[in-house]
Structures are given as structure tokens and as C-alpha cells.
Amino acid sequence: MDERRQLKIALVGCGRIAGAHLKGVRAHAPQITVTAAVDIDRDRAVAIADETGAEPFTSLDDALRHGDFSAVDIMLPHHAHEDAAVRAFTAGKHVVLEKPMATTIEACDRILTAARDAGTTFMIAEQAQYWPDAIEVKRMIDDGIIGDVITARAYFGGAAGPGITGKPWRFDKSIAGGGICIDGGSHWIRPLRMWFGEIDEVVAVTGRPLAEMEGESLVHALMRFRSGLVVTYDALHAGAVIGAGEQFRVTGSLGEIVIERGRTGRVLLFDREHPDGVEIPVTVDGSVVSLGDGRSAAYGLQLSDFAHAVLDGTALAADAEHSLGEVRTALAVYRSAETRSWQKVWE
Numbered sequence: 445m446d447e448r449r450q451l452k453i454a455l456v457g458c459g460r461i462a463g464a465h466l467k468g469v470r471a472h473a474p475q476i477t478v479t480a481a482v483d484i485d486r487d488r489a490v491a492i493a494d495e496t497g498a499e500p501f502t503s504l505d506d507a508l509r510h511g512d513f514s515a516v517d518i519m520l521p522h523h524a525h526e527d528a529a530v531r532a533f534t535a536g537k538h539v540v541l542e543k544p545m546a547t548t549i550e551a552c553d554r555i556l557t558a559a560r561d562a563g564t565t566f567m568i569a570e571q572a573q574y575w576p577d578a579i580e581v582k583r584m585i586d587d588g589i590i591g592d593v594i595t596a597r598a599y600f601g602g603a604a605g606p607g608i609t610g611k612p613w614r615f616d617k618s619i620a621g622g623g624i625c626i627d628g629g630s631h632w633i634r635p636l637r638m639w640f641g642e643i644d645e646v647v648a649v650t651g652r653p654l655a656e657m658e659g660e661s662l663v664h665a666l667m668r669f670r671s672g673l674v675v676t677y678d679a680l681h682a683g684a685v686i687g688a689g690e691q692f693r694v695t696g697s698l699g700e701i702v703i704e705r706g707r708t709g710r711v712l713l714f715d716r717e718h719p720d721g722v723e724i725p726v727t728v729d730g731s732v733v734s735l736g737d738g739r740s741a742a743y744g745l746q747l748s749d750f751a752h753a754v755l756d757g758t759a760l761a762a763d764a765e766h767s768l769g770e771v772r773t774a775l776a777v778y779r780s781a782e783t784r785s786w787q788k789v790w791e
């Protein structure tokens with residue numbers, strides 16, 4: 445590997461998702477070298493530092509002053525996104541920031557202004573943009589394999605336990621900015637936007653079946669796209685066990701595409717030729733992989749895209765501003781549930 449083509453990066457927040465990013469760097473972004481590990485929890489920073497040979501820091505400011513890196517990968521609780529991103533931009537760094545960009549549009553705008561002032565690369569880590577299954581489904585829709593799209597359904601479901609004890613920060617609304625829709629629900633909104641374009645308005649009901657979670661743990665929503673297409677979007681975080689079924693169903697005039705749930709899930713095409721369904725292979729770098737492995741690879745594929753954008757000036761698959769779409773959709777879902785009315789996403 446040519447040393448000059450290396451992007452030195454600081455991992456900021458060495459918690460749960462940092463492990464997935466690190467694994468992704470190793471598998472799919474060899475042009476990235478982790479040179480700093482930052483966490484207010486020193487043990488976590490040291491653990492990642494030991495694993496990577498990076499220098500550990502317990503504050504971002506310290507790392508920005510003394511660390512050797514030109515980019516930061518920010519993986520902090522949502523309420524800390526704005527401060528960390530603005531500090532990094534002010535220090536002239538390239539920034540990849542975990543979703544959601546921030547919890548209010550005003551905070552997002554301040555981050556985008558700081559990014560423009562810095563003139564560096566800015567990406568939101570919305571890995572669904574790189575899910576090989578979502579990309580393949582987009583190709584199939586664009587190629588007219590299922591004819592004209594009539595409607596679609598998205599279901600983001602997860603069991604509430606076991607493993608959820610105490611109060612994780614994402615159960616605190618003042619930190620997370622909401623519940624599942626602004627958090628993991630974004631990964632179900634992005635593919636819908638990839639396939640069908642921009643969402644115009646939403647109407648939603650939300651609930652809190654998971655009592656210890658302050659934000660919503662249930663969403664039933666209708667999303668009307670600018671094209672006129674209406675899609676149902678469900679998100680649920682409840683129950684001890686969630687059964688098999690579908691994550692996405694896209695119905696067209698000539699057939700249907702289904703993406704199943706879970707690590708054993710498949711992508712299936714149903715049409716006249718295949719009334720019982722045919723499996724569509726999921727591939728990464730030309731090799732067939734399971735749906736789950738394809739989803740995991742997306743963490744690395746997104747960081748590789750970021751590194752190429754910084755090192756080679758290539759365009760990102762989706763720029764940071766595009767990620768406003770998921771934040772705006774979640775906020776519109778919240779307004780709709782409160783007012784019991786259709787809410788515009790972009791106004």
C-alpha cells in the first residue's frame with residue numbers, strides 16, 4: 445500500500461458501532477489507517493488503541509491538538525454530534541459522522557455551515573446506501589423487472605430483549621432526539637429514498653410499547669413520495685422475540701421483490717416466470733454473500749467511499765446534505781403523530 449495514499453483517521457467514540465467500523469476498515473478500506481482512538485471512557489479508547497496501534501485520547505480537543513490524523517469518524521450519542529463535528533471542521537478535518545446528522549434541523553444546518561466553511565469532505569455514515577441488497581433492488585426497479593411500482597412496505601422490527609437492562613442513552617429522548625424512527629429507522633428510510641426518490645409528506649401514529657424507552661418504540665406511517673407513490677413504513681422495538689417475515693416488499697405491475705428479515709434472510713423476486721419466487725444473489729466485490737454479510741460489509745464500503753472522496757476527490761454515493769432526508773422524515777413523523785395530520789417533510 446502506497447503510504448501517501450493512506451487516510452489517517454481518528455475514531456471518536458469507541459463504543460458499539462466503532463467495532464463494526466473497525467472491522468469494515470480492515471475488510472474493505474485498506475486505504476484507512478486508524479491513528480487515534482478517542483473516548484471519555486479511557487478503557488474503551490485504550491482497547492481500540494491496543495487493537496490498532498493508534499494513540500488513545502480521552503477528549504476530542506486533546507486529539508485535535510496532539511493527534512496525527514486528517515479525518516475523524518464520529519460515533520457518539522446523538523446530542524454530542526453537533527459539538528464534535530463543528531470542532532473537527534474548525535480544526536480543518538474531514539468528517540464522517542454517524543447517523544443521524546443531529547436531532548434538529550437547526551443543528552444540522554450549523555454542522556453543514558461548518559463543513560462548507562472548512563471546505564473538507566463531509567459524509568453521514570448511513571450504511572444502508574451501501575447495502576448490496578438495496579443497490580440490487582434499485583437496479584431491478586430501474587430496469588423495470590417488476591414493471592411500474594404500485595406500492596411498497598418497509599418493516600423495521602427488533603425484539604426488546606434480552607440484553608436491554610438499565611437505561612441506554614438511546615432510551616433518553618433528550619440525548620437520542622426521539623425513538624426508533626430517528627435512530628435505526630433511518631436504515632429503512634434510506635432504501636425507500638434510493639428506490640423511489642424524495643418523500644413529500646407523512647402521516648403517522650407512534651407508541652411506546654417499550655415503557656423504559658422515552659422516545660417512540662412503535663411507528664405506523666404512510667409516506668407519500670413526490671412521485672405520488674404511497675408506501676407503508678412500520679418500526680417496532682418490542683416483544684421478547686420477533687418472528688420471521690419481510691423487511692421490504694415492493695409491488696410492481698409485473699411482480700414483487702421481497703427482502704426477508706434476519707441474518708438468514710434472502711432477496712426474492714416473484715413474477716410470472718417465478719410464481720414461487722427466485723432468490724436474487726447478494727454480492728460484494730463480485731462474490732455472492734449472505735444478506736447479513738452484505739449488510740455488515742456496508743460499514744466498510746461506506747468508509748472506503750469516504751476515503752476515496754478525500755484522497756481522490758471522487759463523489760460520495762450520497763453527500764451529507766442528502767442525509768437530511770432521514771432526519772426530516774423522522775421529525776415529520778413526530779409532528780404527524782402529535783398533530784394527527786399529514787406533515788410535509790421538506791417545509
Ligand SMILES: NC(=O)c1ccc[n+]([C@@H]2O[C@H](COP(=O)([O-])OP(=O)(O)OC[C@H]3O[C@@H](n4cnc5c(N)ncnc54)[C@H](O)[C@@H]3O)[C@@H](O)[C@H]2O)c1
Nearest residue numbers: 457458459460461462483484485488519520521524542543
Ligand atoms: N449505523 C448503524 O448501524 C449504527 C448502529 C449503532 C449505532 N449507530 C450510531 O453510532 C453512534 C454511536 O452509537 P453506539 O451504539 O456506538 O453508542 P455507544 O454508547 O456504544 O458508544 C458511544 C461511545 O461514545 C463515548 N462518548 C460519549 N460522549 C463522548 C464525548 N463527548 N467524547 C468522547 N467520547 C464520548 C462513550 O463513552 C461510548 O464509548 C450513534 O450516532 C448511533 O446512532 C449506528
